[in-house]
Amino acid sequence: MVDLALRMLLHDRLRFFITVSGVAFAVNLILSQVGLFFGLISNSSVIVRNIPAEIWVTSKNTPNVDFAQAFPEAYVQRVRSIPGVQRADNLIVTFLNIHLPNGATEGTVTYAVEDFQAWNLPWKLESGDIRDLRRGNFMFTDASAVRRIGAFQAGDYREVSGVRMRYAGRSLGATSFTTTPVSFMDYRLAQRMNSNLLEGNTTYILVKAAPGANIQALKAEIQRRLPHNDVYTRNEWAKRSDDYWIKNTGIGLNAYLTVALGILVGVVIVAQTLYTSTMEHIKEFGTVKAIGGSNADIYRLLGRQALVAAVLGFAIGALLTLAMEPGVAAIGLRLILPAPVWFSVALGTVFMCLLSAGVSFRKVANIDPGLVFRS
């Protein structure tokens, strides 16, 4: 088979390069923005998603996991007494201040439970033994915090909210949306360090359901027994935290705008280069018609050209995005691109290119085949 569509495209390499670059640029713009968006958002609920608690009890109207509010820690007893609850424990999330060696102070959002292993916290360690948290004034801080609090390692001492603490180690991947460093320490210790708020109080109850328990029913029962608290499934709670930041920081709007911009740039570049290329080859399309080609033949030619641009452009744009990952990681951000995103962007690219081909087609469909007789 003679592939006239492809040969026409490749005959003008510069234009072909521009078309493919345009698509690749648009794809890269969209993928990197969506990836950054998911990367940022995942910071807000990464801890919730890693704790093996199917149900979270929060104080009334807590907006997100970092902005915790206190309620009586004895409530946990009511939860423990419900059939279908395998385990329920208090979790304190509280802001503490770390005094840095340079004299500055940084906040740290501190997660405190009695049994860290039972709740898979922290789920990834860089150094240290989590059991040390039971032994006294020890804490873990996430390795990502070095951007905020400078270098630190196990064995270093820091003054935290007026208490001399020692680092037992560093965790990995525990982040907050606001990039406030995440720390871990013993439940009672955290309670004492913020005693005016937390004396006799907790901020969350983590609930692990018994195997086979009906989560929705369990949630409803907990809610019935704790009418002045909110009760969420893990997904609901993670989503509530995510949505809080999406709505209140404009990153959602920003992501939408950039994606729209990417689509616009892609469509404009592809439509424009495809259209000028079509106009330049108009006599060839006229010839196709003169030798008996139908409009369907013309559309197939244009569609194929658009498809080639789409596939190549997507491939290059996707590779560019992957190539950006180390750079993005170096500035403390992450690209998270789930399979459905790749899939929709690929489909969108094809659609965008075919749409552009449609613009050219309207022109070619109406050409006067007599133009092949003119010089």
Add this chain to the structure above:
Amino acid sequence: MPVLEASDIVKEYQEGRNRTRILHGVSLTVEPGEVVALEGPSGSGKTTLLQILGCILSPTEGRVKVNGEPADLSDASALAELRKRHIGFVFQQFNLFPSLNALENVQYALQVKGHRGRGLKEEARRWIEAMELSDRAHYLPRDLSGGQKQRVAIARAMAGNPAALLADEPTANLDSQVGTQVLQLFRSLATDHGRGVLIVTHDPKVRDIADRVLRIRDGLIHA
């Protein structure tokens, strides 16, 4: 049965508010095996008539039959179908696909006409050979001389065995000697292959090979 038959063709062009009548009721037939030359001053409507006969342009009035089939002048895709099955065009500007080599130009025409596979390749090669282009089969048009380009164009027009061959000033861009060779090719396509050939030209040499020479003047044909 004539391969081309035009009866009482009237063609008017609308330009702004003016309607200009280019053809005033022209009738013409081309029989199989016949070479008909059509002469006339520039602007006399030769190309217009050729486009009408070739089902590229619809006349304002009149009827066209191709290989016995009446052309439905209101149906663009039916006209395309007629072109595809019965008509080969040769142009003054050659109009080869610049990104395809000689052989591929012919192959592509066959593809458009619905041919596929081994048969397509063989037929394309046959026409390239018939036009004595075997050693140029893989050259791009830009590397071919004018005469070679026009021979590729003829091979492309002949591929698929159309009954009628329509050529618009096929020798205008060729030097005299090459022009004579190209005209001889048209002659043999009519004589040896039974095609009906209509050549629009100013070239006086066409008289040596044409069975009939028609002159068009003031929108009418004079034998």
